[in-house]
Each structure stands twice: as structure tokens, then as C-alpha cells.
Amino acid sequence: xxxxxxxxxxxxxxxxxxxxxxxxxxxxxxxxxxxxxxxxxxxxxxxxxxxxxxxxxxxxxxxxxxxxxxxxxxxxxxxxxxxxxxxxxxxxxxxxxxxxxxxxxxxxxxxxxxxxxxxxxxxxxxxxxxxxxxxxxxxxxxxxxxxxxxxxxxxxxxxxxxxxxxxxxxxxxxxxxxxxxxxxxxxxxxxxxxxxxxxxxxxxxxxxxxxxxxxxxxxxxxxxxxxxxxxxxxxxxxxxxxxxxxxxxxxxxxxxxxxxxxxxxxxxxxxxxxxxxxxxxxxxxxxxxxxxxxxxxxxxxxxxxxxxxxxxxxxxxxxxxxxxxxxxxxxxxxxxxxxxxxxxxxxxxxxxxxxxxxxxxxxxxxxxxxxxxxxxxxxxxxxxxxxxxxxxxxxxxxxxxxxxxxx
Amino acid sequence: xxxxxxxxxxxxxxxxxxxxxxxxxxxxxxxxxxxxxxxxxxxxxxxxxxxxxxxxxxxxxxxxxxxxxxxxxxxxxxxxxxxxxxxxxxxxxxxxxxxxxxxxxxxxxxxxxxxxxxxxxxxxxxxxxxxxxxxxxxxxxxxxxxxxxxxxxxxxxxxxxxxxxxxxxxxxxxxxxxxxxxxxxxxxxxxxxxxxxxxxxxxxxxxxxxxxxxxxxxxxxxxxxxxxxxxxxxxxxxxxxxxxxxxxxxxxxxxxxxxxxxxxxxxxxxxxxxxxxxxxxxxxxxxxxxx
Numbered sequence: 001x002x003x004x005x006x007x008x009x010x011x012x013x014x015x016x017x018x019x020x021x022x023x024x025x026x027x028x029x030x031x032x033x034x035x036x037x038x039x040x041x042x043x044x045x046x047x048x049x050x051x052x053x054x055x056x057x058x059x060x061x062x063x064x065x066x067x068x069x070x071x072x073x074x075x076x077x078x079x080x081x082x083x084x085x086x087x088x089x090x091x092x093x094x095x096x097x098x099x100x101x102x103x104x105x106x107x108x109x110x111x112x113x114x115x116x117x118x119x120x121x122x123x124x125x126x127x128x129x130x131x132x133x134x135x136x137x138x139x140x141x142x143x144x145x146x147x148x149x150x151x152x153x154x155x156x157x158x159x160x161x162x163x164x165x166x167x168x169x170x171x172x173x174x175x176x177x178x179x180x181x182x183x184x185x186x187x188x189x190x191x192x193x194x195x196x197x198x199x200x201x202x203x204x205x206x207x208x209x210x211x212x213x214x215x216x217x218x219x220x221x222x223x224x225x226x227x228x229x230x231x232x233x234x235x236x237x238x239x240x241x242x243x244x245x246x247x248x249x250x251x252x253x254x255x256x257x258x259x260x261x262x263x264x265x266x267x268x269x270x271x272x273x274x275x276x277x278x279x280x281x282x283x284x285x286x287x288x289x290x291x292x293x294x295x296x297x298x299x300x301x302x303x304x305x306x307x308x309x310x311x312x313x314x315x316x317x318x319x320x321x322x323x324x325x326x327x328x329x330x331x332x333x334x335x336x337x338x339x340x341x342x343x344x345x346x347x348x349x350x351x352x353x354x355x356x357x358x359x360x361x362x363x364x365x366x367x368x369x370x371x372x373x374x375x376x377x378x379x380x381x382x383x384x385x386x387x388x389x390x391x392x393x394x395x396x397x398x399x400x401x402x403x404x405x406x407x
Numbered sequence: 408x409x410x411x412x413x414x415x416x417x418x419x420x421x422x423x424x425x426x427x428x429x430x431x432x433x434x435x436x437x438x439x440x441x442x443x444x445x446x447x448x449x450x451x452x453x454x455x456x457x458x459x460x461x462x463x464x465x466x467x468x469x470x471x472x473x474x475x476x477x478x479x480x481x482x483x484x485x486x487x488x489x490x491x492x493x494x495x496x497x498x499x500x501x502x503x504x505x506x507x508x509x510x511x512x513x514x515x516x517x518x519x520x521x522x523x524x525x526x527x528x529x530x531x532x533x534x535x536x537x538x539x540x541x542x543x544x545x546x547x548x549x550x551x552x553x554x555x556x557x558x559x560x561x562x563x564x565x566x567x568x569x570x571x572x573x574x575x576x577x578x579x580x581x582x583x584x585x586x587x588x589x590x591x592x593x594x595x596x597x598x599x600x601x602x603x604x605x606x607x608x609x610x611x612x613x614x615x616x617x618x619x620x621x622x623x624x625x626x627x628x629x630x631x632x633x634x635x636x637x638x639x640x641x642x643x644x645x646x647x648x649x650x651x652x653x654x655x656x657x658x659x660x661x662x663x664x665x666x667x668x669x670x671x672x673x674x675x676x677x678x679x680x681x682x683x684x685x686x687x688x689x690x691x692x693x694x695x696x697x698x
Contacts, residue, residue, distance in 0.1 A: 044525070045525040046525065047625065049524075053526075182670045211669070213670050215625075217621075217626060220416070220547065221416055221660075221664035221665050222664070224415055224416050224419075224665060241527050241621070244527075244621075248535070248536065251536040252545075252547050253415075253545055271526070275529070404536075
């Protein structure tokens, strides 16, 4: 049997279709079915290549977890900053020109500062994964958001966690030497160090401060100078390669500090642990970390362990994952890839089901998540254990460090 | 600060400087004879370092033993490079030679990045974490062995140029190009041999440095620059000058770092270079250009 449609029925159907088209949120449906183009900028070659590659590991597994959370898909566009500020700037420009609707990156404060300028000029949201220099979110930028603690936040928590560790072990150094890399992050930490430390009643005084080049090939002079200070502990802001070099020099120069207290990357990273074996045990890192008791932490840990069974979950993975989480969450709520709508949605972020230590992800008026907390983690037998804060720890701290020649 | 700290740092600087000196010796030999400035010198050294790393992984021999086969491989590499690529540029303007060797350096860095990746890689020997204690002095064992090997290689090189017929022929080419041609020396072959010897020096230095530092492709350009600072300080073309330059730069960096600030230690090396250029432009042991 065939049904014939007359002219009036056809006109009614056409009008109904027109009305439906006019009122249907066509753009939203289109945007949500399309994936958000996210330009991920990381130092995947050059001095910081190891860390950039490490950050990228989680980019490769994030899609599945975000999908399980009911969040829209992300189309990842890669940009290698080559550990260079100028390259970071040009790569950001290029990614935006190639259609990136949101940027994520870039581990290093100097490179991130350059990318933030580009993002703001071009009106494309930037979600910073890792970068601690305070000025980045002090510029009044409207498109720049940071879910990572600033240098003063890291320092404040580091001192608080140190006091907790000293109290728990009953061991505290009376003197320390402060060594730091002289890049943007290291200098920002050094500038804040004295001011923030004065707010705490620390048991040690800093007898010398030594700056060094993060690309240095030999740190024997630096360690000799630190050893000559007679300090009981070594407080550091370093990177990966220099952390390995420093440990080698500690062993060779037969210096056994009571504690190695790191306030930056390097000392907890897999390459450090694998390269140094049992000589890598003992340092405590006071770093932005994750709360192992959170639901999403367990999910990320499981996915990460499946994909990379020999690599510990660390700061690089956690905060790069959360940057992508922020992007996907904002895209879902914005219902559009329009940069301004995305930026507004990011500003209104309120994610409680997250990974990092602290109450969750929210941004203040400056685009900074100021609710983040740090943890203290110690290297033990090639693994990492959380020793503070008490609420998010899974082991007790051990001090003083075992002498290198007794291992 | 206790005096032993200065002694420790000075000893460390001198030992490192000897290895640097051997590396720069290769540059000086090549320039002294072939009159080509090797702008890919540091990159050739990182190539030797990676070869050492690969060979070490395969046969587990000490890098100081591996320096012999590595130097031999680099000799062949240098010889072929000169015969095939650099020889046609010998009589071309200096900027052409410069562009050729800079291009070669870039190619070497990028090939190393592709093949070996950007991560720092090192060798762990039985003595990697050892040190010797001599009274108040604590000296890094790896540096002592590497510096000792550098001295042996440098002595062998001096002996080769002084007492062998081939060495004398190469020196003749360096002293008087036309004269060498007139007496029937095969100058092209001698140039290639010289480039090979320079590359072998770099190869030996690279193998020794693997016992002391980690390698990444990115360190090549920094070592090219360092080699230039050393040979210009010691005297471009002077073999003893290269060794002296290495020792001086190693010592200056080390003492500058401990006396002032370690992050500025390279500044002192460049400061020394500026002083040498101001007061003795031909370098400490260099000869003044005639005419």
C-alpha cells in the first residue's frame, strides 16, 4: 500500500522541519559529537625530554578514563617545545593556526610563560599542567588556568610537611644547604624560599645557597662547595639529570647528609630510581602529588599500571591527566568549542572527583587552583611511598638516610 | 672555606681538563695540518660516546679498553669523511667549509636524536662511584683513570708525529704545502690520514668521557664550543697548546665555580679566553701568523 503526500501535508512537514531546525541546539549537538582539538605542548626533546616524555605517557591513556567518566573525546595535537622558550612560543602559535581549540602544557615555567602570552593574544584557553612560577597567573590573563601549585604554595606545604616528617621520626637537621637550578622554576622557588621559610619554625638554618645550571654536565664543584658548608641536610630544587649527577657526586665525595629534601622534580622519577638503584633510596620529595585514597586515583593508577607496568605514577602523570580532565569537563559543560565559552566553563570548574591531593579542582579569579595540597614522598627500595600528610600517607618516614657506603 | 676544598676542586678540574685537552687536540691537529676548522667536532665526540655505549652494552668491557676500537672506528670515519666530503672543499672559501661542517654537525645531532633518543644515557662501571682518598684529597676514580688514559693517548700522538716517517710527512704538509707536493708526498692522502687521526683523538676522548659523564645528543654543540675555547686559549694548531688549554679551562671553571658561584663557572672560562685574545691573540703556545 502506498501513501501519497499532498501539497498541504508537504508544506506542513517542511514548516515543522524548519521550526525544529531553528530551535534545535544544532551547534551543541555538532560540537559534542566532534572531539575538542587539544594542543598538548611538552618538552619532548632537549634537556627536559625525559620529563616531557613522561608527561606524555598519561596523554596516551587519558582518553579511556575520560570516556568512562562520560566526558567527550579529545583530539590530541602534539607540540614539542624542545625544552626551549622560543620554540614553545612558536609551537603554540602553530598549533593554534592548525586548529587547536585549547592548549595544555608545558611542564616548564619559562616555556609556559611564553605559551600563556600566545594563548592570551590569540584568545585560546590554556590549561597549565605543570609550571610553578607565580607570575603566570598574576598577569590578569582571561584564558590562562593553572591546576598546579605556585612556588610559594609548594614551599609552604613543603615546610609544613617537613615539620611533620621531623616530628614523626624524631630526627631533625640543624643546618642545611639550599641548592637550586637557575632556570625560571628554580629561581622562583629560590626567591620564595626565605620568605616562606620564615613563616615556619624550622629546626635548621640555611648556611649556604648554591645555584647551578640545569644542563650542567658535571656538578662536582657544586657538591664540593655544599659539603664544605658542613651542613647536615641538603635542601634542593632540581630536575632529573642534575638529581642523578648530584647523587653520584654525593657518593664519590663521600658526603652522607642526614636528609636530602627535594622541593622539585627529579628525585622521585623512575629514571632516577632505575639509574641509581639502591643509591637512589632515602631522599624525600615534597611535591604536588596524588591522594591514593581517592576513587579516580585508583582508576588512574590501575590504567597507568596496565599501560606502563614498570613506571610509577608521578606528578607528571597526575597533573597532565588533570589538565585533560579540566579540558574535557569544560567542553562538556560549555557545549561548544568556542574559546570564550570554553574559558568561561573552565573558570566555573568544580571537580570533586579528582586525583591530586586537596579538596578538588576549582579556579580563583586569577585562574589559579589555590586549594591544592602537596605530599611528602620517600624513595624506598625503588618504589615511592607517601609519608605525609598523615591523611594521605601510606608509610612512615625514615630519617636519617642510610650512609651511601653502607648500602 | 677549608683549603682542602680548593685542592679537591682544583684536582678535579685538572683531571677533567686533561680529557678536554685530548678532545681539543683532535681539533688542533686537523686545523694545524688540513687548515679546516671542524665545526662538527663535539658532535663527532657524542657519536663516539654513543658507539662506546653500544659496544659497552654488547661486550661489557671497560670504556677505557673500548677506547682503542672506538678510536679505530672514528679514524676510519674521519678518513672517509675527509676523502669523500671535506676534500672537495679544501680550496673553497672558509664560509663554504663552515657551512658544510655546521650542516654535518646538525645532521649528526638529529641522527643521534632519532637513533638514541633525547634521554641522558650513561655507563656504570665497577668504579663509577669510587674515589681515592689521599690525605685531605678525595679524587674521583673515573676522572683519574680517564685523565691517565688521556695522557697516554696524547703521549702516543706526540711520539707518532715526532718519530715516525708518516708523522714527519704530515708535519711537512703542515709546514710547507708546496714543498710537500714538490718532494712527492701524497698530500690528499696525508690530509685524510690527519683528519682520521683527529677523529680518532675525539673517539678516544669520547670513550673516556663516557666513564665520567652521561651522553645526550644535545651536548655535542657545547663540546664543539668548549673545544674551540680550549684550542684558541692554548694556540690553534699547537698540540701542547691544546693540552695546556684543556688543563687551564678545566682548572679555571672549577676554581671560578668554588670561589664565586658554580652557575657562573663557564663565564670564567670565557673570561680567560677574552684575556688570551686581548694579550696573546695567537694563544698561549701558538705561533704568530707570518706576513
